[in-house]
Amino acid sequence: MPCVKLQWPRSLRTRLLAVYSIGMLTSALLVGLMVFFLAEPFNRYMLQYGAEHFAQGLAKRTQFAADGTPMGFDEEKIDKWLFTSFKEDVFVRITTADGQVVFSPTGEEATALAPAGTAFDPQLKRFELQREGVPMHAATTPIEHRGATWYVQFAASDRLVLKMRHSFGTPALQQGILATCLTFLAVFLIATHLTLQRMLHPLRAASIEAQNISPQTLDARLQARDLPDELTPLVEAFNRALDRLQAGFRTQQEFLANAAHELKTPLALIRAQIEMVPPTQRNPFLLQDVDRMARQVQQLLLLAEASEPRNYRMEEVSAQAALAEVCDYMARVAERSGVHITHSANTGTQGHQAPLCWQADRGALFTLLKNLLENAIQHSPPGGTVTVLADPAGFRVTDQGPGVAPADLGKLFERFWRGPTRRDEGAGLGLSICQEIARAHQWQIMARPSQPGLEVHVQFQPSDPPQEIRNEA
CATH class of the missing domain: 3.30.565.10 (Histidine kinase-like ATPase, C-terminal domain)
Structure with missing residues (x-):
């Protein structure tokens, strides 16, 4: 099967836009592949990090009784119904160092949170556990008050977090990413188009100047100002070529004018010598040939003069x-x-x-x-x-x-x-x-x-x- 060779467009602007577009599409594809392969590890990490983050937030908003015992959380910052309405999927505990629970939002007797088959460990900052067969991610954060150390524990079921993420977070994230990408792409293409148009404007002006150069205007030169550095050598080389062309054209015109001018005197002398010959001995066609040659020389001289604009x-x-x-x-x-x-x-x-x-x-x-x-x-x-x-x-x-x-x-x-x-x-x-x-x-x-x-x-x-x-x- 013959190999098909793709032809790049000849326009520099089209080439740059095509390269930038291909680069952006390739980047988007690589990001999509990374998200596809790293989604599961990243999701697990986010569950663990989320639990620790919420535990630290609860620790900062813990309220204490007059005797220094934890009595709950600041309800102006954290609504209590968040824990009572999702009591099967969200658990909060405040314990002592030996694992005794001193506060639970539901008010029921509760035990400290710990991985299955292990006891409470205050040094275990992040861990996994199951409650009634439901996988959960939990975290423990210490908090000090009046010289005593207490431990805030927070646990959320994976099903609740994933459900909320899939129902609200992921679609919103996808829509936000899509809107951001489209906006970025539109701004990028418009900015690139305007930038290239501004950069290539001096080149278009130089091409118009080059088109207006004729044998009568060989003294004109292209202006290299405002041109990109990559194109300046090309314009300078073109101007040097015009210098050589103008010198050659001027030499040719001067030679043509000088040759025609130098031929006029010999032809006049030849005609005078022919006229001095008696008519009976004169060649009747010789004067016609001399006159025709003199006319051609005169026309060559006129042509040389007419081709030089400085003569006008x-x-x-x-x-x-x-x-x-x-x-x-x-x-x-x-x-x-x-x-x-x-x-x-x-x-x-x-x-x-x-x-x-x-x-x-x-x-x-x-x-x-x-x-x-x-x-x-x-x-x-x-x-x-x-x-x-x-x-x-x-x-x-x-x-x-x-x-x-x-x-x-x-x-x-x-x-x-x-x-x-x-x-x-x-x-x-x-x-x-x-x-x-x-x-x-x-x-x-x-x-x-x-x-x-x-x-x-x-x-x-x-x-x-x-x-x-x-x-x-």
């Missing part, structure tokens, strides 16, 4: 002015392709016009819009229209080209990815640059099919909403 300076940018600037800049490119550009900005107000402003880096916003327009123009057919619509929630650029297959929409913003309808221009970095700029602004950029063509939508996040500024003239 946020300010209020007029949406109408930004759209007009980019559309005017791309107008000549659109004319060469036979494409028309239209743009409009919806302020969201009614009854009067108000300038629409966004919180953005002016240069990065220009690059973002330029790349989207350039991509839309390149994919639009001659005579097509590229539309730019802006509102307080974001903006969208729509073309009338062949569009992108739904299966390829997720790859659209990957670096160096080019679709089946790609052209010779570009290296597949334009939309990747747009994504880096949007991410740095905490915006969301997405693409979806249009009828016809493709629509790229840039939506502002709630954490950094656009602002609508009105003239105060």
Whole structure:
């Protein structure tokens, strides 16, 4: 038969509660077994101890006559009916040292209590005897008064004590133990739950901080304060890993920017040397290759700059002015392709016009819009229209080209990815640059099919909403 391996829950809180609960149940089981096996010896001991305890209590409340002879017990403390009503099961004697009874609550002639077949022995503190076949436990306690020593004897039948214990004591004890255990268990579980919740709160806060760390926020570090000592090394190791990751990422970005920057001058020199060659001797495709390489180098430089949040300076940018600037800049490119550009900005107000402003880096916003327009123009057919619509929630650029297959929409913003309808221009970095700029602004950029063509939508996040500024003239 295959062995079944139990799987512990992954939650630390659940594990601790399970271990504590199992420990408490095991403890309760052990206590129950001890009570089961030790009940009889313990019951016998309690009978003997009870008899001695009652005898000592009677000795303390013994009253004496004027001549120093015991005459009974303090009835304000001990009711006399306790001895007379249970005269067959409870016996009380006050004797002299030789066993002569000087007081009995029933007033009848009585003899001193002693084990069967033996005489009265004042040194015998606890003993067993039988009266008319009924087992009893008895005790003898000395008491001194005016230089004389007297002996108080008390005996109770086992049947009376056990009956009262089983009828009243044991059920009450069981109910008390059950109520105590349930109360203790409830208090323990609630206290443990609250304690664990308080202890694990810093860990949940650290996990949220870790989730918010991105390539744009590699300088953030987890706070180790208030964390349990066992988890502090893990957080510190994670922070050291972030230090190494940030150093590697910064080195990669610096290398990319430096390489792109260093390549611009050689490419410019190569182009100048080619242009110096007479047109009849010039390779017609050489300038195109140099221009394409120069464009790729420029895009790599822009990508490196867009991936570094320190390069951004946020300010209020007029949406109408930004759209007009980019559309005017791309107008000549659109004319060469036979494409028309239209743009409009919806302020969201009614009854009067108000300038629409966004919180953005002016240069990065220009690059973002330029790349989207350039991509839309390149994919639009001659005579097509590229539309730019802006509102307080974001903006969208729509073309009338062949569009992108739904299966390829997720790859659209990957670096160096080019679709089946790609052209010779570009290296597949334009939309990747747009994504880096949007991410740095905490915006969301997405693409979806249009009828016809493709629509790229840039939506502002709630954490950094656009602002609508009105003239105060």
